[in-house]
Amino acid sequence: MQRDNSTDRTGLVGPPDEAVGLAVLLRAWRARAGRKLGLGKPLPQVEVAAEVGMSERWYRDLERGSTPRLDARTLTALADALQLCADERATLFLYAAGGEPFPAVSAVDGVDLAPLRRLLDLQPTQPAYLTDNAWNVLDHNTAMAEWFPWVRVPGANLIRWGLTDPEAREQLGDWPRHARAYLAMLRYAMAQYPGHPELREILRTALAVPECRRIWDAGPVIIANRDGHTFRLTIPRFAPHSIDVVTQVLHPVGYPGLRLTFVSRQDDGQEG
Incomplete structure (x- = not known):
């Protein structure tokens, strides 16, 4: 099935959740990490992968939208490599777990x-x-x-x-x-x-x-x-x-x- 990348009347490409998905955040966080380190460019994918103890292909797939379940050790190492704050770490864990485990009342x-x-x-x-x-x-x-x-x-x-x-x-x-x-x-x-x-x-x-x-x-x-x-x-x-x-x-x-x-x-x- 072909992916719909059409732009709606708000100017947002695709549905809103595509704009806040984990892949989008990982790319932005990696770019910010590179700026913090004074690299003048995003932190290379291979360096993030090495910090986590995984292959470059594994991390590249994450930024392409792969959503494997990640264990706590891997998530912590990934958060450390990308220099995430507390709320960003919590967001990473939420995406990895598939969202809030307890249903919200209304x-x-x-x-x-x-x-x-x-x-x-x-x-x-x-x-x-x-x-x-x-x-x-x-x-x-x-x-x-x-x-x-x-x-x-x-x-x-x-x-x-x-x-x-x-x-x-x-x-x-x-x-x-x-x-x-x-x-x-x-x-x-x-x-x-x-x-x-x-x-x-x-x-x-x-x-x-x-x-x-x-x-x-x-x-x-x-x-x-x-x-x-x-x-x-x-x-x-x-x-x-x-x-x-x-x-x-x-x-x-x-x-x-x-x-x-x-x-x-x-x-x-x-x-x-």
């Missing part, structure tokens, strides 16, 4: 989310919200809706809002930094959940935005989550002033794929 699975909703309500003054593995907003507290009224809209999605809504550019200080982080989290999530239809569609929509496409093409940055990230907000509730906030992300063990996110002001939560 709002349609009949899962009782009442305990998580109670946690949200325990935060009366600071925004808190619950998202699934595609960043659909499943629930939120009153403060979140007061700060960000868009969460009340049916189908609200954090990543889609952050990457494509003009309001996000006005409210998120240093928007390109946020866009880079959101796209980096999309890369990680697509390794966790290969073929996830909503993640694929979010990526298609985002890459139709020229600024997002430029950030995406600049290199495969990967971030697992935004826990502990600090940033500035400019929102109507605090106009004309901006505020600095920090996010804390919790992953409830009993609810695979779900995230509880809490947004706290860095000035002890006192509203001006």
